[in-house]
Amino acid sequence: MSLFKDMLKSGESLFRDTLFLSYDFQPKILFARENEQQRFAVAIKPLLQSLPGRNLFISGPPGIGKTTACKHVLRELEETTQDVTPLYINCWKENTSFKIYSKLCDDLGFKFLQNKRTTELLDLIKTKLNKTSVVFIFDEVDKLEETDFLYALLEDIYRKSIFLITNYRDSYSELDERIRSRLSPEFLIFRPYNESEIASILKQRRDYAFVQDCWDNDAFKEIVERCTELKDVRIGLYLMREAGSLAEDQSSRKITLQHVAGAMKKVDEFHINPTETLDDDLKNILDLIREKSGQKIGELYTHYLEQGNLLSYKSFQRRILKLTEAKFINTEKTTGKEGNSTIVTYNSNKKLTEY
Numbered sequence: 533m534s535l536f537k538d539m540l541k542s543g544e545s546l547f548r549d550t551l552f553l554s555y556d557f558q559p560k561i562l563f564a565r566e567n568e569q570q571r572f573a574v575a576i577k578p579l580l581q582s583l584p585g586r587n588l589f590i591s592g593p594p595g596i597g598k599t600t601a602c603k604h605v606l607r608e609l610e611e612t613t614q615d616v617t618p619l620y621i622n623c624w625k626e627n628t629s630f631k632i633y634s635k636l637c638d639d640l641g642f643k644f645l646q647n648k649r650t651t652e653l654l655d656l657i658k659t660k661l662n663k664t665s666v667v668f669i670f671d672e673v674d675k676l677e678e679t680d681f682l683y684a685l686l687e688d689i690y691r692k693s694i695f696l697i698t699n700y701r702d703s704y705s706e707l708d709e710r711i712r713s714r715l716s717p718e719f720l721i722f723r724p725y726n727e728s729e730i731a732s733i734l735k736q737r738r739d740y741a742f743v744q745d746c747w748d749n750d751a752f753k754e755i756v757e758r759c760t761e762l763k764d765v766r767i768g769l770y771l772m773r774e775a776g777s778l779a780e781d782q783s784s785r786k787i788t789l790q791h792v793a794g795a796m797k798k799v800d801e802f803h804i805n806p807t808e809t810l811d812d813d814l815k816n817i818l819d820l821i822r823e824k825s826g827q828k829i830g831e832l833y834t835h836y837l838e839q840g841n842l843l844s845y846k847s848f849q850r851r852i853l854k855l856t857e858a859k860f861i862n863t864e865k866t867t868g869k870e871g872n873s874t875i876v877t878y879n880s881n882k883k884l885t886e887y
């Protein structure tokens with residue numbers, strides 16, 4: 533019965549544990565970020581001698597290990613010393629000063645915070661943290677609604693390093709001048725991985741997540757190639773999970789090129805058809821660009837205001853950047869008589885996997 537020898541029996545699975553394919557999973561081994569880790573260490577080192585640390589502004593496109601590398605450093609720090617308190621905040625979840633202080637207090641072990649006001653929370657934080665040294669990591673700072681807390685921490689906490697992480701290099705210039713001058717950070721730009729780095733990263737996850745030898749070499753190689761082209765590790769993780777599920781649906785013991793092709797189709801849908809997942813605001817702007825494709829960003833902004841929308845030019849530019857990164861639109865810088873400008877065009881049929 534060789535016909536059935538490659539079929540999964542009921543109750544069998546190709547997956548050991550899908551948890552290892554989740555984007556938030558913290559791998560033990562961090563590949564190819566030695567230089568970046570070194571920069572973190574140099575910034576933090578003075579704190580180990582009870583001196584003020586340095587601040588870093590970390591940027592780079594999504595899915596290339598910024599969060600993971602920072603968390604890795606915090607973990608190592610925790611394992612090495614008790615003299616420096618590591619604190620990590622995701623500003624997408626905690627986007628106001630009040631929420632950030634509440635989370636910090638929570639992480640510092642304070643209880644019964646329900647009725648405390650913003651200033652009271654800050655006082656608790658100051659009292660506790662000024663007895664020690666501290667590394668603050670604020671991730672996704674472009675999602676912040678308020679930044680007063682940064683000013684307060686810069687002023688009132690004595691021995692600290694503050695790391696700000698963002699996908700958008702521009703978010704630095706959007707910070708308040710008072711904050712920028714006190715922060716005076718060093719800039720650290722993460723570069724995308726090359727193919728062999730992506731291969732190492734995905735291999736580690738594959739070996740955790742799947743049973744041994746279920747991947748065809750060609751199929752895995754295809755995923756590495758696509759992931760390298762798209763420059764986002766998360767796409768590789770997504771493709772591995774989808775291809776694995778497709779193979780399992782067909783009771784196949786092997787994950788083949790055909791399953792990978794099926795998974796890639798899903799990525800297309802996921803990225804091409806995601807207008808449902810765009811918030812209304814971005815959708816409006818995308819509609820406008822579709823209608824007026826090829827115009828300059830300033831002209832588009834004027835139309836946008838004429839439609840009765842209220843948004844600063846800076847915020848408009850940021851939304852354009854988001855749409856560009858999600859590959860809904862293309863932007864091209866031009867230099868003309870009237871100075872520099874950016875032409876914005878609608879991306880009608882380019883699919884993510886064609887890059």
Ligand SMILES: Nc1ncnc2c1ncn2[C@@H]1O[C@H](COP(=O)(O)OP(=O)(O)O)[C@@H](O)[C@H]1O
Pocket residue numbers: 554555556557558559561562563564565593594595596597598599600601733765766
């Ligand atoms: N150098 C690396 N070694 C191991 N895994 C990595 C590495 N870089 C990224 N990853 C994995 O890729 C995914 C995306 O990384 P993440 O840190 O969330 O990216 P970013 O913060 O830049 O958007 C995560 O699941 C992470 O574990």
Ligand SMILES: [Mg+2]
Pocket residue numbers: 598599600671
């Ligand atoms: Mg991140």
